[in-house]
Amino acid sequence: MLDSRSQDDAHRTGSRAIDDLIATVLANADVQINGRRPWDLQIHHPDTLSRIAAQRSLGLGESYMDGWWDCDALDEFTFRILRAGGDHLGKNKWTLALQLLGHSLRNRQSLRRARQVAERHYDLGNDLFEKMLDPTMAYSCGYWKDAETLHEAQEAKLDLICRKLELEPGMTLLDIGCGWGSLLEYAARHYGVRAHGVTVSTEQARLARERCKHLPVEVLLKDYRAVTGQYDRVVSVGMFEHVGRRNYRTFMETSRRLLKDRGLMLLHTIGNNESTHCHDAWINKYIFPNGELPSIKQIAQQAEHRFVVEDLHNFGPDYARTLKAWDANFQAHWPELSGQYDERFQRMWHYYLNLCAGAFRARTIQLWQWVFSKPGHRVQAYRAPR
Template sequence: MAIHPLRQRVTGLMQAAGVQPDGPGECDPRILDDHFYGRVLREGSLGLGDSYMDGWWQVGSLDGMLYRLLRHGVDERVHGLRSRLDDLRAWLLNLQAGRRALAVGERHYDLGNELFEAMLGKRLVYSCGYWRQADGLDDAQEAKLDLVCRKLGLRPGMRVLDIGCGWGEALKYAAQHHGVEGVGVTISREQADYARKLCAGLPVDIRLQDYRALAGDTADSSFDRIFSIGMFEHVGAKNYRAYFEVARRCLRNDEATGGGLFLLHCIGSNVSLRHTDPWIARHIFPNSMLPSAAQIASASEGLFVTEDWHGFGTDYDRTLQAWRDNIEAAWDRLPPRYDERFRRMWRFYLAASMATFRARRAQLWQLVMSPHGVPGGYDAPR
């Protein structure tokens, strides 16, 4: 029997990555609907993810299969129409300005705190842990918060700004362990409400506010230290310069001491792009994108001296695996709105993220910057 050309082409692409449709291995997908082949060729990664959500295929090791496809560049050989349209949209529009800037808060971070409480562990820290000496997720997240505070040299009495404060865990840690006072901004109403309760009794002010609304020209908006953990991925290339200008404006300016310090913790791309993966944009992080090293350097040029650039992207694979273990153990305790289709979407999201870091297609960076350069140099903690 002749093999249909669409099936033959998809099978050939997968085989080049060591993946065999309907094969015997744990990374070999079992195809349950033959429309899968045409959909993947028409829609690229969007078709692959959506067909998984629709139950058209299943696989023993989802992250293992996606890792093989990414490692061998299969995604670069199949581009759907949605990817081309997203590229055009990003070229014509500022996708992270005005009402569009609020979309990720409404559609992702406001999904429900019970979902993130079940997944993230002891602390609601939705970013990469630091696993150098950690025995588990909670230890890795505490080590990351400790690392951020040590890199910034936090001391009692300092005033600290958290751009994209999430559920307030980093500011709470800094206030409790280093005696600082802080301001955190987020565009998620659910996060802001949670963070205010979490930080009750501490000198921490949580604001439901876009980062661009930070003035930086009054005592109320002037800070000794600034950090931003896992938020820069939502800023967008057209706004990178404005983001660094806000941080620079809000940082106290003392040339004799080199000024304050700004720590940026973000996922990074190996290449400069204008938009994110179409499936991620549709279902997980609308209007998001990963910055490249070149984009960060260009946007911060003339505003900051980069004192330290620390990469530990392989730690994100371990963090994501821990999140997957947590959420898989919790599904039956969560509300019915997280139905089977949602669970398949969430599994694909976590597995694709693991595969991306494992294949070294994405990085995790912590940058420490100063306005004028630290006199005598900056000694970077690890």
């Protein structure tokens, strides 16, 4: 039996081994502990590395929220960890790198739990999102092909969606997960459509109705599974990440039921490179409860026999630039927000935006726009704009 001195020695030896292992992973990513470069970690608490090793993604995020470590370029740190793990590390070290830094959202969402993400994320306060987002209030990836500013990128994304859907005046449009009404407002104002939007967020519905009150737009506080009727066009932007793999079939069947025979549907979603049943503990706990990223395989399997895939467009790297623009807005407006949110929230939100930006830069996750039609109803070739 070990005496107290032997136990202390064993504990110190074990801690050093853990610290050395993490240091090796960081070294492979060219990240230094207490280094001088923007992507190096600045450690403020002696138990930081042990906490990360024990709790993996949750420990990494929570220790940052608690001020145990800092990094001037969190997105670059994330990018380097993921890039090194994917390209240069062996299987065991790559596994450790992924455990250290979770990078996607994977968990199911039942009808009963559908409002949890609204209550814990989208209903945080419209003031927060109004300060962080651009005037369109689009909370999804901008399209930076010809854009210089966040507002230009978001308007370009909205217009790209409208052109891909081939919208014409008088058409009816359903937006599943309409957010604060950015696409509803744009499509009604610039393309003359009559639009319905559904969201499970009370705050989003309230602001969307206010923004669209003089347009032929109706915003419903409703789950997509409860929607009835048929529409010329159906669209979903940044909502599919909350559907969950057990509901992908239901989503596709519901969308098909709501779409007229000659219609088009556009699905805009973040995606994972691989099909997986795992989820990231920190993201799930603090940012998107019950979220889950689909793979191309998972989407295609549920679209099969229900839709024709007319187009698939990936512009995932644009999301890194979008997230950095949101973070810049958030930091610039923090003095105005600090009366309602504490410092730990500030660190959490900054970490979230940069964590995701780094993952998109590393191409660990993607941004896809799918265009679907119903089988046998569109004879002419579809030409997707870019």
